[in-house]
Amino acid sequence: MGTDLHAPLGRNRKTGRRRPGVLRLGRIAASLCLFAIGGFSLYTAFRGDELERTKPPADEQAATPPANTPQPPTATTSQAADGMPRADPRSGANVEQMVTGDGSVVTKYSPRPRDGGGPVLVDAMQIGQDPRMAAQPNEALLEETPFGRLPIIGPDGRRPMDQYARPSSGARGIRIAIVVSGLGLSQTGTQRAIAELPEEITFAFAASGNSLQRWMQEARRGGHEILLQVPLEPFDYPANDPGPETLLSTKPAARNIENLHKAMGEITNYTGVMNYLGGRFLSDPAAMEPVMRDIGKRGLLFLDDGTSAQSKTAAIAKGTELPYAFADLQLDGQLDINAVLKKLDELERIARKNGQAIGVASAFDESVDAIAKWSEEAAMRGIEIVGVAALSNDPGILEKNP
Numbered sequence: 072m073g074t075d076l077h078a079p080l081g082r083n084r085k086t087g088r089r090r091p092g093v094l095r096l097g098r099i100a101a102s103l104c105l106f107a108i109g110g111f112s113l114y115t116a117f118r119g120d121e122l123e124r125t126k127p128p129a130d131e132q133a134a135t136p137p138a139n140t141p142q143p144p145t146a147t148t149s150q151a152a153d154g155m156p157r158a159d160p161r162s163g164a165n166v167e168q169m170v171t172g173d174g175s176v177v178t179k180y181s182p183r184p185r186d187g188g189g190p191v192l193v194d195a196m197q198i199g200q201d202p203r204m205a206a207q208p209n210e211a212l213l214e215e216t217p218f219g220r221l222p223i224i225g226p227d228g229r230r231p232m233d234q235y236a237r238p239s240s241g242a243r244g245i246r247i248a249i250v251v252s253g254l255g256l257s258q259t260g261t262q263r264a265i266a267e268l269p270e271e272i273t274f275a276f277a278a279s280g281n282s283l284q285r286w287m288q289e290a291r292r293g294g295h296e297i298l299l300q301v302p303l304e305p306f307d308y309p310a311n312d313p314g315p316e317t318l319l320s321t322k323p324a325a326r327n328i329e330n331l332h333k334a335m336g337e338i339t340n341y342t343g344v345m346n347y348l349g350g351r352f353l354s355d356p357a358a359m360e361p362v363m364r365d366i367g368k369r370g371l372l373f374l375d376d377g378t379s380a381q382s383k384t385a386a387i388a389k390g391t392e393l394p395y396a397f398a399d400l401q402l403d404g405q406l407d408i409n410a411v412l413k414k415l416d417e418l419e420r421i422a423r424k425n426g427q428a429i430g431v432a433s434a435f436d437e438s439v440d441a442i443a444k445w446s447e448e449a450a451m452r453g454i455e456i457v458g459v460a461a462l463s464n465d466p467g468i469l470e471k472n473p
Contacts, residue, residue: 205292206291209225233370236342237460245453246462249446251433251439251442256434276290279302304319320357322358328362335369343460345376350382367391393466394464403441406435
């Protein structure tokens with residue numbers, strides 16, 4: 072009987088079916104192939120580029136020191152994990168700021184070589200905070216104290232006034248900051264201000280207010296920059312009492328610092344401190360100096376509401392390198408919406424003359440209504456409403472001479 076050359080391999084010539092033995096061998100071979108492919112995939116996943124070379128070239132082997140050879144220390148704490156040194160954004164520039172006769176600040180940048188050679192990783196300090204995280208503090212900018220969590224400058228030099236500032240466009244033009252103060256003292260007034268005022272408005276929370284942490288979080292979620300109002304001694308104290316734990320010119324510096332820290336521990340995420348009253352305290356350099364120094368060392372700014380003609384804020388701030396700002400106008404000395412609108416127009420005239428201006432109001436219904444209405448039209452007149460941190464003077468930069 073001859074062989075049928077047309078019969079498929081492994082099949083019975085008469086029936087056309089696969090022979091059982093051949094079928095089993097085929098299945099076993101297929102399984103072995105799959106096992107080999109899977110094993111090779113795992114090997115490549117774990118070994119990576121070791122498939123390409125099993126040992127480094129001779130020159131790399133010679134450059135690799137033995138395990139017990141002491142390694143050189145890292146250059147600085149600012150060195151990145153990959154060995155590339157970090158640099159401050161201003162490390163390659165001379166920064167000069169000058170105050171002109173009309174009070175505006177002119178900044179001049181000129182190039183200069185960075186220290187050392189080779190590439191550096193420029194660590195650009197972020198101005199502002201991711202809106203999705205704006206209600207939560209940066210833990211690196213806080214320290215635990217008996218008075219709560221207080222703001223500090225971070226290990227990388229980042230300041231709370233930069234972290235929590237509302238970013239501005241950076242464009243040249245008329246810039247105005249409007250601060251609505253006294254939030255937290257009235258629940259309905261605070262709620263209305265947060266709900267109705269645009270996010271460009273800066274909010275100042277009174278340290279003696281209620282539910283401050285909740286209101287702070289709502290304000291931050293809404294995009295607002297915030298300040299903390301600390302009660303300072305007015306000229307007619309105690310007839311006019313700003314509240315408990317007021318900072319007094321007659322108290323020792325340690326006691327005033329303690330009361331300042333109690334106020335600071337009420338909330339987080341603020342760019343600076345603003346006075347609540349305080350005509351007498353602001354006029355006393357001996358009382359002010361240790362308080363302002365502490366504020367500056369914590370990376371905060373100080374906003375003087377401009378109500379005291381005898382204030383020594385500017386002189387003390389320059390001596391302590393405290394970033395500071397002055398309000399140009401009180402907007403609601405008269406509680407009438409039309410009167411507040413007229414004050415806002417006056418604030419605009421000041422800003423057009425000087426390039427910038429700061430106005431302060433309280434969270435009264437009339438003030439909130441007027442500010443909300445005026446703000447809607449400001450952009451159409453070429454005005455940018457910014458957070459107060461954008462308009463602060465920084466003596467630490469002003470006095471530098473790189």
